[in-house]
Amino acid sequence: MTLISKPLTKYEAHYDPTKVLNDPEFRILAAGDAALKDKATNLACAYNPAHEVHMVAKPTPTAGPGEAVVHVKATGICGSDVHFWKHGHIGPTMVVRDECGAGHESAGRVIAIGDGVTNLAVGDRVAIEAGVPCGMADCDLCRTGRYNACPHVVFFSTPPYHGTLARFHAHPAAWLHKLPDTVSFEEGSVCEPLAVALAGLERAGARLGDQVVICGAGPIGLVTLLAARAAGCAPIVITDLFQSRLDFAKSLVPNVRTVCIQREWSPEETAAEIRKASGGSLKLALECTGVESSIRAAIFSVMFGGKVFVIGVGKSEQTYPFGYMSTNEIDLQFQYRYANQYPKAIRLVAEGLIDLKPLVTHRFPLEQAVEAFHVAADPLHGAIKVQIHD
CATH class of the missing domain: 3.90.180.10 (Medium-chain alcohol dehydrogenases, catalytic domain)
Structure with a gap:
């Protein structure tokens, strides 16, 4: 064989x-x-x-x-x-x-x-x-x-x-x-998903003070939350279908703003709730699910000239609102794994910037x-x- x-x-x-x-x-x-x-x-x-x-x-x-x-x-x-x-x-x-x-x-x-x-x-x-x-x-x-x-x-x-x-x-x-002596094997293992999040923030161009929404509070969404907070993004909104995951996100970053999505909401309705939670214009959406409806909600949530950066992995064929994105100059960007992130991930953990x-x-x-x-x-x-x- x-x-x-x-x-x-x-x-x-x-x-x-x-x-x-x-x-x-x-x-x-x-x-x-x-x-x-x-x-x-x-x-x-x-x-x-x-x-x-x-x-x-x-x-x-x-x-x-x-x-x-x-x-x-x-x-x-x-x-x-x-x-x-x-x-x-x-x-x-x-x-x-x-x-x-x-x-x-x-x-x-x-x-x-x-x-x-x-x-x-x-x-x-x-x-x-x-x-x-x-x-x-x-x-x-x-x-x-x-x-x-x-x-x-x-x-x-x-x-x-x-x-x-x-x-x-x-x-x-x-x-x-x-690994430094201060970084455990457990933390060294979680440096892999952290590398994914760091690659996303780097390629998305996230900067100090950027208003950000993170779509999805699964493991990648949560580690992206920690990384975005360490990068100085503020305010940060995080979304999920499950309140328990949003509660966990709050335990990690107490001042994160949460939106518990209801399955019957349209992407536009979800986006309206995200904008309401952010209290202002969102510049960047970090999409951590890969789900089409979530990506569409992210597109409708960002401001004119904003960016939707997809970290999550979804189905091979999806549909997005081209006309809306075109007239609002919204960038849609994607990520495949990561490169050159492990040393940075280990430093951030060792220095206590990310727990x-x-x-x-x-x-x-x-x-x-x-x-x-x-x-x-x-x-x-x-x-x-x-x-x-x-």
Whole structure:
């Protein structure tokens, strides 16, 4: 079986998923399997095209040239992990075709280094940047620093590449970021969604004193709220369908203004409530859901010359009010992952400008990762960020 048909770059070849799937050490673990309790097992969590999520044993990695092996200590479950499990794809190209390991929000401790690694030592605590671009001299996107769009990027947990939700993970040392002693593994893990929010604020051009609405109070919306507050945006309005999430937002930033959206409202009616809550002209909307009706509400909420910046991921085809946007000179801008944000994210946490600790609401040991996925997928549990620890 071949999952990759295009020519492989150095990283794609190295992380070819068929090597994992065809290794005799790789196997699906049944409940009660002794390997679940064996701390030497490279225990991981994976999903497949049958929409099953289960524990697997993976080959134990060794550190190749330029690599470090990390004992992963904390991994957060992202909405994309749940989406791949439940729906089997995101868009037409990212498709679950076989067993695929989950997880890309991870931090841990270096336990081995390979030849040529000079930036890390055994024992270092690191956050794992999950997207590894090709770095080839003829890749314009890598060369110009926009490596998030590298066509040959290996993004762990995006099919076909297995994720970082494993006990042991080998990673290029250049894409491991040291954590100060004051930053926990939990916080290092949440630096991944923080990197998403920071990329959005940077590309949206948010400035001190900008009046902002954040659409959606899920994990990305909440971390965007923290980042926007640290950037000096004021006032900030945040919206959601669930009052409980807005209450959580208030606990993070007490002076945030909230709008609990009613499902029967039209986008125009939602926008009117947003403008009323802001008390003035909104310059920027940070849309964190990707839902068409929410994006339309954001468009109607901003002032002439305003901007709607979409951080969330939604359905592939959507409709927007072109005539209204044109006559009001409203910019509509989008984001794909992030680049050059991890060092900044770690600094902001280490210096106390952004407190990520409250976002982690549920914790599970690695052996109970399947249970953790079910909690993350069920809104009735009220989870903001579910993490898996080892």
